[in-house]
Amino acid sequence: MPPLHIGLLGAGGIARAHLPGWLELGARVSVHTQDGSGEKLAGEYAELGHDVTAVPTLDDLLADCRAVDICTPTPTHRELALAAVAAGKHVVCEKPLALTVPDAEEIAAAADAAGVRLHPAHVVRYFPAYAAMRDAVVRGELGPLAVLRFTRGGARPQWAPWFGDPTQSGGVIMDLMVHDIDIARWVAGDVVRVHAHTRGSERATGAPADVVTATAVLTHASGAISHVSGLWGLPDQQFRTTFRIAGADGLLRHDSTAVPGFRITAQGVRAANEGIPSSPMTESPYLTELREFAASWDDGAVRPRVSARDGTEAVRIARAAVESSRTGRAVELRPLGTETGEAVR
């Protein structure tokens, strides 16, 4: 069998997190970008002996690969995903799937109609602490869930200016909080009501104090309630995620900074904050994620733990949070079924 051939769109932070995963899976990778950064990325990897090639056009990329991995800024997702689907390729798409619900649904419907897989890359489901928590919940360790809290915060992303423009990134809710919105729904089920506030400078000014933070309360169809908060903070804000899940039979809590496994306690200078989060004591969650996605292309029985609908629902809830933030009112979402993508273990 010829090696898996992946078409990678984008060469930024998340592309650099995905690329080693694809190579680990034995894939050869074609990279396309519009700004020449694809050539640089391909060059770096080719020099190390990896089969990574830059291709000049999207059509070149679509001509031969099995699947397209969209790691570009959010506003480009729709057009690129629809092109990939039209070419009959499976699609891995960085979160959020799209900036708006209609766009997300259009992508999902097109993939469905074309008979290709669509994998919104909600990678937090593959971070071992979150996967272990969900397993415990599914096993019934905590009993029926009642109240959940999630936090996610770090330095405001400076490596790409589009993050700081809410019209492009959707702001801190669509780009950052969407992770925990997805996890809250994965763990506690569909969401019927959302209330949120966003505070601080939604549009990055480049000034030193350029903090933006959002807080949301989600009401699940089960009656469970979730508090989700997201922070793009000061330059020295250490990246950190936490959760606390309380059910009738128990409690689980996690703080990513409390259990690093390994830490440098002095190195003479203060280290820069990391960009793309990782889970350094375990297999890369990006690799786990991509392996599960790719496995589903050869075996229809493999259903990755993130479905296309999970991606559209995350966008729907995040949009509701953005709307609530803007209007000050709670937003009601229509109740949906509870079926969801489920990983094969």
Added chain:
Amino acid sequence: MKVAVLSFAHVHAAAYLGLLRDMPGVEVLGSDPDTGLAAPGETRGRAFAEELGVPYADTYEEAFAWRPDAVIVCSENSRHRPLVERAAAHGVDVLCEKPLATTVADGEAMVAACRAAGVRLAVAFPVRFSPAYAAVKRAVAAGETGRVLTVSGANNGHMPTRARRWFADPDLAGGGALMDHTVHIADLLDDLFAARAVEVYAQTNNLLYADEVAAETSGLVTVVYDNGTVATIDCSWSHPRSHPAWGGLELTLVGEHATLEMDAFDQKLHGHSERHGRPLEIPFGVDLDARMLRAFLFGPEPDGMDVADGAGGLRTLRIVAAGYESARTGAAVPVT
């Protein structure tokens, strides 16, 4: 200084009686005649006082006839008002357990009665005496945080009904976790900001202890202040009963220039007890109840912290009342 503790209904009565018993310059007397609503097995009245080794009065009349300089009201939440009004009628300063009352109307009447009688009405919010909170307050006051954008607070604990059943009886408690636990963090923010709550959004459920109590056992309360700060408070009784700690109180403040975190009860040794077959926690932090009682009886602490007054207690109660309305309607509710 003579101090009477009126009613032992609240779980804090034991701590107050013990602290006052041991406090130099203080004479303490307990009285707990209204025990008809206590659950079977709850130790109350004279037996409770004797266990703690404090003198006891069979009636409130007797307690007031003892001519206390101050009283502490530890009755069930909905029964605070008659005892506070009685203290006012006797011209005695009063420290009332939180929440001040279960209705805004009761709270207003209590504040008015004490004001008219010229007695001091204080409300028992011990967490404002936490050194961790003092550090937060200093940082905010010094401008180190800049404008505070959001506050995330959690005041989680055991459901207190095992010690005192009435905590989940809406008639006596005024509700469940939302009534019990929202006010501590609301009081800290009342003290921290020269700002007033303008809007509340709350969602609650009773998925914890669903078969045991009818009151809400979980709640998330979002409060918008007129300085723009948005605070979200987890007031749930979500600390498992078998956990060695009753619960705790944590705050994260996101300011424009700094992000702060405090935990009022993290000063503990952690270990494991073979004897009890469970994790062991040994607190070593300062006793917040003791600091609160000293401030009430002898004036503000060296760091300037004083007890919350009745007006402050009423403001936090208004937030809770709006929270209940919001939980009922599913919409954000203005604070009146």
